[in-house]
Amino acid sequence: MVPSHIGWRISLNCVFLVMRSNNFGGHIGLSHVDSPFPNLHVFDISFNTFRGNLPLQYILHWKVMMTVENNSDLNYLSFKSNSSGFYYQDTISMVYKGLYMEMSGILTTLITIDLSNNNFKGKIPDALGNLKALKVLNLSGNSLTGQIPFSLGNLSELESLDLSRNKFSGEIPRQLTNLTFLSVLNLSYNNLIGSIPQGSQFDTFSNASYEGNAGLCGLPLSKKCGILDRALPPTSTFQQNDDDSTHLLDWKFVVAGYCSGLIVGLIIGQELFWRGNRYFVCGLRIRGSKQRKGLKRKHHNREK
The missing domain is CATH 1.20.5 (Single alpha-helices involved in coiled-coils or other helix-helix interfaces)
Incomplete structure (x- = not known):
């Protein structure tokens, strides 16, 4: 379990919250702060044993993630100790577009959520589509169910989406073709069915993005839609x-x-x-x- 006092004292000013690869577990409970993590840019709790539903109560308050900044001024956030002494880190380790890397500074426009490799279950809340400044979303390696929500098509700045190794069902929403900056997509090993949307960035993804979904058809897969690939009973x-x-x-x-x-x-x-x-x-x-x-x-x- 994560001690209840961790992070709450700095929740108003916290920009990076990285707790990946620990033995933290249990449910993520509500804090006593009215608006937890409003300035959060990076939220990474991957490779733990958290369970329950996705922390919607926090997602609704991540105000920085809801506002698309002007990219004309490229500002970097460096990792140095602050005056309060509560937060110090020389570098930050994170997975960006499927690659593990360490950074000593990061663009303020890079907004990342990584909840992968935990025991989260239930559906993706539609409110996640309000985080329009999000660049990287990784929910892989959980037990999430239901359909991929149409609201993810509102993440206009998204560059990397990984929903692999879950239990998602239904068709791939065609609204995802609106993500014109999407360069990494991984929907493998779910229970998805139907034809793969065509157009925009979806024309650039390979078979690896969809493998492990026996019900999918259409390019880039060799299975054509409307044609049975097995003998009649x-x-x-x-x-x-x-x-x-x-x-x-x-x-x-x-x-x-x-x-x-x-x-x-x-x-x-x-x-x-x-x-x-x-x-x-x-x-x-x-x-x-x-x-x-x-x-x-x-x-x-x-x-x-």
Whole structure:
């Protein structure tokens, strides 16, 4: 557990809060300060065992993270001991765009949140989309669930987004294509489905950004949307019986038609046959009568 007194005395002026790679754990509770960390630029509590939901009660008060500064004047924050003696650090270690680095100074415009590799659960609060000055957001290696909120598309300054190794579901919001400064994206090993949004920075990301999501399709993946990549399931016995009965019914119609045609053909043939025979019999009768008349005439002539 993090002692409750740590950081609260300097919460109003704290610019960097880095507690990565310790054995801190438990829930992040509410402080007694009305507006905790309003000047915070870097919040890094990665590689600990914090649990529970994401600390929304703090996110709502990070005022510096909500305001986009003018980049014309590049100012650096150096890490030197202050007069109160509460904070001293010669360098700061952090992960920036997936690279671990140590810095002795940092741009005031670099706004970073790193909550990776803890035991946070639940959904990403929509209020996270209010931190419009955010440059780096890393929530990887937790047990976060639900859909990726559309509000992340409001993070217009975001350059690096890592949501890998969680339990996110649903489709990738198309609002993320609004992040025109996004150069690093990692959504791997979740339960995401549907087509990958196209356009803007999304045309530059590789397969590694999406691996481990069996339900995703579209470029840059080789799996095309709308095409099954597995064999169709075997036909059930019920379907096979239906098919067999259908074929049997078809054959019955064929046989019935054949037999009907055969019977009609036999009747017509028989009728034609008997008509021909009647004419033949009549011809024979006429001939016979003529022959008998000829014989009678011959006999009559002899008697004369």
